Amino acid sequence: MASRGAILLGQCMPCIKKNASKIRIRHMELDKNLNMYFKKDEYFFAHDPEKVCKTGDIVLIRELPQRLTRLISHTVEKIVYPLGDIIDPITGKKVVVGKYRDEIEDANRLYGKSEKAFDYEKAPPRGRLEGTRDFTHGETYIKYHEDGKDQPFAV
Amino acid sequence: MNFGKILRTSSVHWQLARDYAFKSDLKIKWVRPEKLPCTKPEKSGDLGKLPSINEKELRLDFKNSKELQDADPVVQSLFQLGNNPLAETSRYLRDQMIKEVQRHPLDYGSMEAKLARMTVRIRSMQEQLDKFPRNIKVKVTLKELIDKRKKFLKYLRRWDYRRFEWMLEKLDLVYKPPPTKFHWITRKESLQKLTDAHCEQIKEERLAEYRKVLNEQKIPFLEDAIKKMEFVHKEQIDLEIPLTVTEEQIADFKRELEYLKSERETKTEDRE
Known part of the structure; x- marks a missing residue:
């Protein structure tokens, strides 16, 4: 099993481990009783010391010949789709929902683009608000104890 | 009443004891978080x-x-x-x-x-x-x-x-994703979580302490090892036996010792 170096496609999940990313592999499992398929999640920890993949990214992971630690069994091979930065694989253009970004920009220009509006060229890369406004890089929990300290991930 | 267990309090006396409500001796105080309306x-x-x-x-x-x-x-x-x-x-x-x-x-x-x-x-x-x-x-x-x-x-x-x-x-907003699973806040579960955190903290402290003890033993051990290796090396040359301890190995050990000493010095300087 270990020597085959299998490649898996999965989604990165929030993870507190220092040099690993938690990857969710989702597949459909047949329930023979109901004759229906149901989602089944499998989690793998991939070695990722620089934390290249962020929560929600679609990544390829490759199986290591040997387990690095008790948990880490894979390495991150490639980030296929970063979350919220989708590229259409056929044309290679960036997409937002059902439209190309260029088309949206063109429409804005026709109407007269507002100066205060969001600009892709000026916008810094993802991750600058982590821990201040955007708490999606970790798992939130329901607050169960009041200890006087600040609990950023408590809801 | 649920008396599942019989306790022996002394040589003569026996006492029935309830077994289901485990109470921890740890002095962990749990404060229930105040309910905040979702409209706030x-x-x-x-x-x-x-x-x-x-x-x-x-x-x-x-x-x-x-x-x-x-x-x-x-x-x-x-x-x-x-x-x-x-x-x-x-x-x-x-x-x-x-x-x-x-x-x-x-x-x-x-x-x-x-x-x-x-x-x-x-x-x-x-x-x-x-x-x-x-x-x-x-x-x-x-x-x-x-x-x-x-x-x-x-x-x-x-x-x-x-x-x-x-x-x-x-x-000017904050976005927190919803928790994966909803559950009511109960005394028992919260205390379990707090106890787990407490145990984890104790474990970390003890490990850190033990690591410190082991690190302090490193320099004396290396000094001793170098002395012994030099002795063995010299004896093997004198008696013309095949060498098992080479000079390179001794040099390696010496380098490690120097590195450890310099690291310790920098640490003490930082503290001062």
Whole structure:
């Protein structure tokens, strides 16, 4: 099993481990009783010391010949789709929902683009608000104890 | 009563004991977090407040009216925000906020504009609810609106991450994803979690202590090992036996010792 170096496609999940990313592999499992398929999640920890993949990214992971630690069994091979930065694989253009970004920009220009509006060229890369406004890089929990300290991930 | 266990208190006496309610001896104090209504800004993620408005500002529809500019001051005052219903102020604020984020001057339907409009409505409703806490209609609408805005933020994050971040900054919001599983807060479960955290902390402390002890033994051990290796090396040369300890190995050990010593010195300097 270990020597085959299998490649898996999965989604990165929030993870507190220092040099690993938690990857969710989702597949459909047949329930023979109901004759229906149901989602089944499998989690793998991939070695990722620089934390290249962020929560929600679609990544390829490759199986290591040997387990690095008790948990880490894979390495991150490639980030296929970063979350919220989708590229259409056929044309290679960036997409937002059902439209190309260029088309949206063109429409804005026709109407007269507002100066205060969001600009892709000026916008810094993802991750600058982590821990201040955007708490999606970790798992939130329901607050169960009041200890006087600040609990950023408590809801 | 559930007496599952018999305790022997002394050589003669026996006592029935309940076995199901385990009570910990640890002095962990659990404080139940106060219930915060979901309509409060701390819960809904609104960091900012509505801007204070100039009461002499004219109503939205009559802002550019030329007739009003030359009109009598009494007539003008009829169109000021302070002399009009609160809804007019809300409308004015909504328009201001949308203009901050809209893509072009005619854009009132993009996700940014929708979020801006919702945010102003939420904030004005929150103010309203503070004044009249028993206004159930406002409370329900507010709750629904907050949930809807959260859903829209979730979508925007998935579609266009950088725009989502920009929106959070513009509207002064905090986004926290919902917890994976809902559960009620109970004393038992909370105490279990606190006890686990306590045990983990003890484990860490003891490990750190032991690591320190082991690290302190490193330098004496290396010094001793180098001395012995040098002795063995010398003896093997003298007796002309095949060498098992080479000079390279000794040099390696010496290098490690030097490194450890220099590291310790830098640490003590840092402390001073």
